[in-house]
Amino acid sequence: MSHTATPRTPRFGANYTPTQGWFHHWLDFDIDAVRADLDSIARLGLDHVRVFPLWPLFQPNRTLIRPRAVEQLVALANAAAERGLDVNVDGLQGHLSSFDFLPAWTQTWHRRNLFTDPDVVAGQEEYLRTLAAALADRPNFLGMTIGNEINQFSHDPHPDPDRITHTQAEAWLERMLAACEAGAPGRFHLHAEYDAAWYQDGHPFTPGQAARLGGATAVHSWVFNGTAQRHGRTGTATEHHAAYLIELAKAWHTDPHRPVWLQEVGAPAPHIPAEHAAHFTAATIANALDCEDVWGVTWWCSHDVSRELADFPELEYSLGLLTNDRAVKPAGETIARVVEEWRGRTYRPAPRTTALVLDTDPVTAPDRSVCAPGGAFFEAWASLTAQGVRPAVVLAEHAHDTARLAARGITATVTPEEVD
Structure with missing residues (x-):
C-alpha cells in the first residue's frame, strides 16, 4: 500500500459568538x-461559521421543540449563505465557556442520565x-456536530457528572450521529470532545470513538x-499543541487519510498575552497545516464577549478575532492574511516519516495521561x-504493520524511551 494523501484546500472559519447578548x-x-x-466575519475572508443553539431554549420540554427557535436558526443559516459562509450547527448545548445549559427535564426533580x-x-x-x-435543503449547511464538548458531563472534574462506561458512550454517540444523518442524509456530521478524551485516564469518551465515528475527527x-504553563507562550509544545492533537488523533484512524478538523483553537x-496573540495564531495555524x-x-471565537456580561472566566472576554x-484585532488581521495567502491553493504536506510509538490499549486507552502535558x-x-523531526504517532500494536505505516508514509519508529 503506497502513501497517497489527497491534496486539500484548507477551510478557515470561526466559532460564531454573537456580539449582542x-x-x-x-x-x-x-x-x-x-x-x-x-458581515464582519466574512470581511476576514473566512468561509464558514460554527453556530450554537442553546438546547434548553430550543427544547424546553422533552416533547416541545420550539418551531420559532428552529426558524431563527434557519434565518441565521440563510444570512450566512448570503455572505458566502457555510454553517456547521452544534446541537446539544450543553456546555459553553464555563456555563452549563441543560433543559429542566434532565435536572433536579427530573434528574436523569444524559x-x-x-x-x-x-x-x-x-x-x-x-x-x-430544518437545514437539510440549505446548500451552505455543512452538517451537525452533536454538541460542544458534551463529554465533560460524563466524568470528573464536572461537579455533578452523569457517569457512564466507554461502551455506553459509544452507543450514545452512534445513536446521536444516526439521528443527524436521518435529518440530513449525506451531510458532514460529527462529534467533538474536549481534550479529556485524549488526556484523562479512564475517561468514557475515547480516542478510538473520536477517530472512527462521524465524518471527521474533531x-x-x-x-x-x-x-503554556509548562512550556511558555513561545515553547515548541505550545505553538505545536494543535498539531500534536492532530497527529495523536491519527494514531487511532482506520482510514489513514480520514480528515481531522481543528474545530476549536484560541x-x-x-x-498568551494580547501582544503575542497574532504570533501565536500564525504559528498555530502554520504548524497545524503542516499535518x-x-x-x-475554526478559530475560537469570532467576537469578544461583552464586558456587560458577568461571571465569565477572565480569558473568555478576550478570545475574539x-x-x-466588531473591530478587527491583531489575531483577526493574522487570520485574514493567512486566508488570503491560502486562497485558491491546495496543499499536501510532506509525510511525517518518523512516528513516535504510543503503547496503550487501542480501545479503552486507560493510561491516557502519558499523552497530556507533562506526560512522558x-x-x-x-x-x-x-x-x-516532525513526528507522527502510531499505536504500538501497529508499529510493525508495514502496510499501515506505508499508507501514512512512515519509514521509521521511535519509542519515548529512545528520545533524548
Missing part, C-alpha cells in the same frame, strides 16, 4: 445584529434530527491545559519536534 441572543433574536456580525436514560436519549435524537432536517486545542490570556488531511481550522463592537509521551513528542 452572547448565546443568550436566541432569547431576543435580532437578525439585523446577526447580519452585521456575519447518556443512558431512554426518554432523554429519545428526546435528544428527535431534537438533533429536527435541527438537521480536535479542540487549548494551551491553558498545562501546556489564544487564551494570560497564557496531512486537515479539513480546516474581533472586538465586541507528550514531552517526547515535543522534544522530537524541537529537534525538527
